[in-house]
Amino acid sequence: MTYLVDTHAHLNHDKFADVEAVLKRSSDAGVEFIIVPGWDLASSERAIGLAERFERVYAAVGFHPHDASAADEASLTRIADMSSHPKVVAIGEIGLDYHYNLSPPEVQKRVFEMQIEIAKSVRLPVSIHNRESDADLIAILRRQVEAGWILPRRFDYQINLQPRGVLHSFNSTYEIACKAIKLGFYLGLSGMVTFGKSGESELQRVVRTVEPEHFLAETDSPYLAPAPHRGKTNEPSFVPNIIEKVAALQQLSAEDIRRITSYNAYKLFGVGEKPRPKIxxxxxxxxxxxxxxxxxxxxxxxxxxxxxxxxxxxxxxxxxxxxxxxxxxxxxxxxxxxxxxxxxxxxxxxxxxxxxxxxxxxxxxxxxxxxxxxxxxxxxxxxxxxxxxxxxxxxxxxxxxxxxxxxxxxxxxxxxxxxxxxxxxxxxxxxxxxxxxxxxxxxxxxxxxxxxxxxxxxxxxxxxxxxxx
Ligand code: SF4
Ligand SMILES: [Zn+2]
Incomplete structure (x- = not known):
């Protein structure tokens, strides 16, 4: 079986007192690599600390939209400095959240764009949070792409599509999915794909319809535990539950989805390895x-x-x-x-x-x-x-x-x-x-x-x- 990658798990959250035990369970579940994103300076530093301590852990650094108000010039310079750490594989999580508006939208937008500029200059992909902010998000990404946004530095290949990042824990419409993909973004699929009792959710429709070449798997731990673990603290060992659901919607095998999403994680973040050629x-x-x-x-x-x-x-x-x-x-x-x-x-x-x-x-x-x-x-x-x-x-x-x-x-x-x-x-x-x-x-x-x-x-x-x- 192909190994799995959890491309978004906040093991730097204080819910995780015993990270070693979490990593052991994830390893038993076949989840080999984990990317831990920050949401402010301290959590980004903790993400790097975990990446230094555990070989299988990688870090992303950045200011979440909730914390955008705290991102002054000095702290953004610090994010840029941290990004040169060999185990930092992305700038994230960054983005927009108009549901809570914990930072004013104007500040969120400014800090988001400043962090995209950092990602561009250090040639790292971005991990994006987006909630009730579809229109502004797409407008910003489009403008940034049109202004020139070259491939993240880890790419050793050429394809038509230029991946620039991921819309993590994707939960928007099919229309937004298509726009994001065309701009070079993956869809990060979390436990939300398993939610919903009757009928098909819009997210499930997206997952059923879009080609799996655009998917990444993630838990967004400690939040959003997938069925049948709902209500528990989410952790990377639950990635297989998400994979199973995606496979069912795609009418592919779980192994197909494991292989595709793990390869996508390699492509975007350089985590894991490229499979060898097969006859x-x-x-x-x-x-x-x-x-x-x-x-x-x-x-x-x-x-x-x-x-x-x-x-x-x-x-x-x-x-x-x-x-x-x-x-x-x-x-x-x-x-x-x-x-x-x-x-x-x-x-x-x-x-x-x-x-x-x-x-x-x-x-x-x-x-x-x-x-x-x-x-x-x-x-x-x-x-x-x-x-x-x-x-x-x-x-x-x-x-x-x-x-x-x-x-x-x-x-x-x-x-x-x-x-x-x-x-x-x-x-x-x-x-x-x-x-x-x-x-x-x-x-x-x-x-x-x-x-x-x-x-x-x-x-x-x-x-x-x-x-x-
Ligand atoms: S392999 Fe198929 S898709 Fe590629 S050039 Fe040949 S016919 Fe076209
Ligand atoms: Zn997150």
Whole structure:
């Protein structure tokens, strides 16, 4: 099982008299790393003290909006000084809270922005508190991003999305979630996702709908204990209860959510480690085979040349696996719902390997799926569908767009015959493969309803939609 990270736990709070015992219980629950944020100078110093004492603990330093009135120039300079400590991984928690208004809103806003400036100058991410202050929060973040907000210093990779921080203990609307994600912020999910007796809360709707690549797990200890611990002092060992709920809403396994959120914590805070590249990787109960990183296309949303991470799995292989290596990873294929030829590249570039491994799966009673861009006939200079008959049980083809010009732009295939060939492949597929899916990614301007109609009526195929931020 993948280790967990509690990205927000106030072990510096006086409710925690015996931190050692708390850490022991968290370790027993698989929660390996804990980030302790401050809310004023003294609590930030205590956070650093804990980080110095315990290897698994990291600190964040900053003034909470409640305490913004106490943040004078000297204390903010002190926060900036503390941020150079090797175990300080964020400026936080900072932000806005218009529910209690314990500091006047104007002061909160000023101190929040001053601390963002500190985070920018020391290149650390921010951990943000936001309560009943959505509009001002988004306005400030947008202005700060537009004024230039470069990547936190720990990044050793490149992706389109530039993570700048987290909206900790997120509890706003879907609309705010989308805006925050587009500005480069993760959503920190706390015990609040487990709250609510009847029906679905707005937060649960957000968690069900947003891609988990934008989530971090946290307890916000000692507050907000998740079900079934409500009413108790919250502590990091309760992170698995939050993970379980997120997994149920996402229809993924708890292990999937553990892996994804722990990797996100590594990405944002540099805590934990980057997973090693894999040739076979599990999502839910399906085993995916990472055949190649090569592709004949170059989609604008593709991360193949960047990190090549999928659901917390590292697909950045430096060598293409042989058929025997793949069959060894599969073992008994009936252990899995299906064996999927996928990877971060186009599998039909290695058609012989696909056929050989699919033969192994089928003769051992398993089920197969091919995820493809539909360019297999162009790539192999022949009609490959008859060769897949009896070997592939379902095929998922990336449609990407219903408009040929848009398709060429999205896929980086300006002059080729890929569009025509993909449509032909999709039309013919059902004669050789029992189930045919066509999928689109939700890039700006895409009409998903139109794509669905196109797929179902023109091709008699099943439609799949994948959101993109
Ligand atoms: S077809 Fe798939 S692997 Fe190839 S560039 Fe597009 S998204 Fe990436
Ligand atoms: Zn907090």
């Amino acid at each position: 076979a990787y599990q999502i839910r109960n399906s085993l995916y085979l990472n055949l190649t990183l090569r592709c004949d296309a170059d989609c604008i949303f593709c991360d193949r040349k960047g990190e090549a991470m999928v659901k917390g799995h590292n697909l950045h292989i430096d060598r293409e696996p042989a058929a025997e290596e793949l069959t060894a990873e599969i073992g008994d294929p009936t252990r899995f719902k299906e064996i999927v030829f996928c990877g971060y590249g186009e599998p039909t570039i290695r058609l012989d390997i696909v056929k050989e491994v699919a033969q192994y799966v089928k003769s051992n009673g398993g089920t197969t799926r091919l995820d493809t861009d539909g360019h297999g006939n162009v790539i192999n200079h022949r009609d490959i569908l008859p060769e897949l008959e009896g070997l592939i049980d379902s095929v998922s083809i990336s449609l990407n767009s219903t408009d040929p010009d848009e398709y060429r732009k999205l896929m980086g295939t300006p002059n080729g015959k890929q569009w025509e060939s993909m449509l032909e492949f999709a039309r013919e597929a059902k004669n050789f493969v029992p189930r045919v899916f066509m999928s689109v990614v939700g890039v700006d301007g895409l009409d998903a309803d139109l794509a669905k109609e196109f797929v179902e009526q023109k091709f008699g195929a099943e439609f799949r939609f994948r959101p993109l931020f």
